[in-house]
Amino acid sequence: MDHTAFCMHDNVRALLSLKDTILGADFEQKYQLLYSVAQAPGVFMPIVSGAAVDRFGGRICLLLLSSTCLVGQIIASCGVEYKSWPIIITGRFIFGLGFEALFASNQAFLASWFSNKEIGYAFGISSAISYTGFLLSFVISPACANAVSTAFSFWVGAIIKSLSVCSAIIAYLLDSLTERQLFENQSHSTCSVEHAPVDEEAERITSSSQDYVENHFRLPSFSLSFWLICCLCLTIYGVDETFVSNASGLMLERNLFVVPPSDCRLKHPDQCPSGYLSPATGNPSLDGNNMSCPESKPYISHAPPWPESLNVTTSESELLGWKKSTYVFDPLRQSDINCLDPFFSEACTKTYCKEKHQATESAGFLMTIPYLVTICTTFLFGHYFVDTYGWRVEMLNCAPVILGVAHLLLLLLRGSLIPALVLEGIGYSVGVSALCASLAVVVNQSVSGLAFGLYTSIQNLGLTVTPLIVAKVYSHSGKYLPSIELLIIGIAACGTLFGILLRYADKREGARLHARVSPRQLSA
Numbered sequence: 398m399d400h401t402a403f404c405m406h407d408n409v410r411a412l413l414s415l416k417d418t419i420l421g422a423d424f425e426q427k428y429q430l431l432y433s434v435a436q437a438p439g440v441f442m443p444i445v446s447g448a449a450v451d452r453f454g455g456r457i458c459l460l461l462l463s464s465t466c467l468v469g470q471i472i473a474s475c476g477v478e479y480k481s482w483p484i485i486i487t488g489r490f491i492f493g494l495g496f497e498a499l500f501a502s503n504q505a506f507l508a509s510w511f512s513n514k515e516i517g518y519a520f521g522i523s524s525a526i527s528y529t530g531f532l533l534s535f536v537i538s539p540a541c542a543n544a545v546s547t548a549f550s551f552w553v554g555a556i557i558k559s560l561s562v563c564s565a566i567i568a569y570l571l572d573s574l575t576e577r578q579l580f581e582n583q584s585h586s587t588c589s590v591e592h593a594p595v596d597e598e599a600e601r602i603t604s605s606s607q608d609y610v611e612n613h614f615r616l617p618s619f620s621l622s623f624w625l626i627c628c629l630c631l632t633i634y635g636v637d638e639t640f641v642s643n644a645s646g647l648m649l650e651r652n653l654f655v656v657p658p659s660d661c662r663l664k665h666p667d668q669c670p671s672g673y674l675s676p677a678t679g680n681p682s683l684d685g686n687n688m689s690c691p692e693s694k695p696y697i698s699h700a701p702p703w704p705e706s707l708n709v710t711t712s713e714s715e716l717l718g719w720k721k722s723t724y725v726f727d728p729l730r731q732s733d734i735n736c737l738d739p740f741f742s743e744a745c746t747k748t749y750c751k752e753k754h755q756a757t758e759s760a761g762f763l764m765t766i767p768y769l770v771t772i773c774t775t776f777l778f779g780h781y782f783v784d785t786y787g788w789r790v791e792m793l794n795c796a797p798v799i800l801g802v803a804h805l806l807l808l809l810l811r812g813s814l815i816p817a818l819v820l821e822g823i824g825y826s827v828g829v830s831a832l833c834a835s836l837a838v839v840v841n842q843s844v845s846g847l848a849f850g851l852y853t854s855i856q857n858l859g860l861t862v863t864p865l866i867v868a869k870v871y872s873h874s875g876k877y878l879p880s881i882e883l884l885i886i887g888i889a890a891c892g893t894l895f896g897i898l899l900r901y902a903d904k905r906e907g908a909r910l911h912a913r914v915s916p917r918q919l920s921a
Contacts (some may be wrong), residue, residue, distance in 0.1 A: 456572040460565040466496055477547055504833050625899040632898050635859055668708070763814055783830060796825070
């Protein structure tokens with residue numbers, strides 16, 4: 398279920414093949430809206446679904462929510478088939494109603510099955526499968542769209558999502574069968590109640606009624622450890638999401654497409670350097686010593702120099718495919734170069750746009766490193782460090798520190814990106830393998846659905862606010878370095894503080910987060 402939900406959440410990437418064509422000129426705004434309408438229900442739906450899990454059981458909620466995602470995907474597929482934005486947006490909203498709620502319900506369901514067993518291992522496998530689906534979405538959607546059509550990619554998504562419904566049906570049947578077997582095994586002890594004294598039986602019924610009222614009609618009070626785990630969730634996911642959403646620009650600015658030195662200028666600074674508008678005699682880039690530049694350095698690839706100013710006007714812009722008929726820039730800034738415009742990509746700065754495209758592809762490839770590290774290590778950390786040794790607090794202490802070190806490397810050094818990306822993956826893996834497993838320990842099983850729902854809603858609220866802060870910081874500086882990296886390091890420092898507070902809170906609450914799985918439970 399996790400795999401198909403995460404995979405289909407990014408299924409809309411296939412729509413990029415229709416950009417500026419059959420879906421209209423305002424494609425970018427509506428494309429971003431598809432993510433927004435799917436994410437918006439994530440602030441409140443997990444709480445609703447979590448409470449429903451506690452009231453009606455996890456199996457029925459998983460089935461209903463996975464079915465909701467499937468219905469939304471089918472409607473969105475119909476919208477793509479008929480090229481209708483309103484239908485696509487409606488489908489994405491319905492998909493979003495089930496998506497985040499499905500995640501919270503799935504975590505609560507896992508907690509009920511593995512409450513006293515290998516819960517870290519279970520959550521680790523769940524996280525690994527989730528991020529496998531997320532990673533595959535980068536491959537499956539564009540591949541299907543390019544091979545057949547965008548509509549076909551969406552229908553493939555609906556078929557894959559139907560596997561989630563099948564998984565929910567199987568989980569429903571298994572959970573029902575297990576519950577029936579447990580009831581039969583306990584039936585002999587239930588029969589002994591018939592011979593109990595009347596006072597004891599009345600006391601048992603009264604106690605049971607009070608428990609029911611407490612569990613279902615009162616707001617539970619969660620411990621300090623619960624809220625600190627939620628704060629750690631905000632920081633760990635905040636660091637990762639902030640980095641992932643800005644990774645391409647950050648890596649281009651740091652290593653892959655670095656601004657050339659100030660003394661490296663074009664021979665003719667007001668003319669195009671490459672493309673069919675460039676001078677017939679060429680327009681090379683030269684430094685102060687009249688030598689070719691920029692010079693290559695280990696792990697650093699410079700962007701080709703661009704003109705300092707431009708003044709190009711034509712009446713044949715439509716024939717040439719240009720976006721505009723007049724291009725007047727004095728000065729011409731790097732942000733002015735739009736490589737989606739044929740004027741820049743073919744006529745004036747062809748080499749610049751070609752190398753930028755290659756650098757962007759390299760950044761995408763490098764970003765698979767932290768995901769692969771997370772996929773390969775999460776369940777191992779959950780099995781050994783959480784279940785076997787009970788190092789939940791230690792892992793939640795280490796995760797923000799590792800993430801902070803990774804981003805200090807990105808900020809202070811200019812060497813290879815790979816060590817920092819590996820550390821990013823390890824830090825994130827350590828964090829996510831301990832977060833849900835720790836949450837399941839500090840809350841009562843009777844309200845675990847509401848706890849996971851609240852946890853997911855807080856996480857989504859943080860992921861909604863963080864991009865707004867990032868946008869404000871970037872608009873102020875205009876660069877990713879050092880401003881965005883300092884912001885990420887600050888978030889990681891807050892996580893370190895929350896980890897220290899969690900250690901003391903857990904000691905006061907009986908050191909529940911240090912509980913281990915016994916060898917007997919491991920073999921069960």
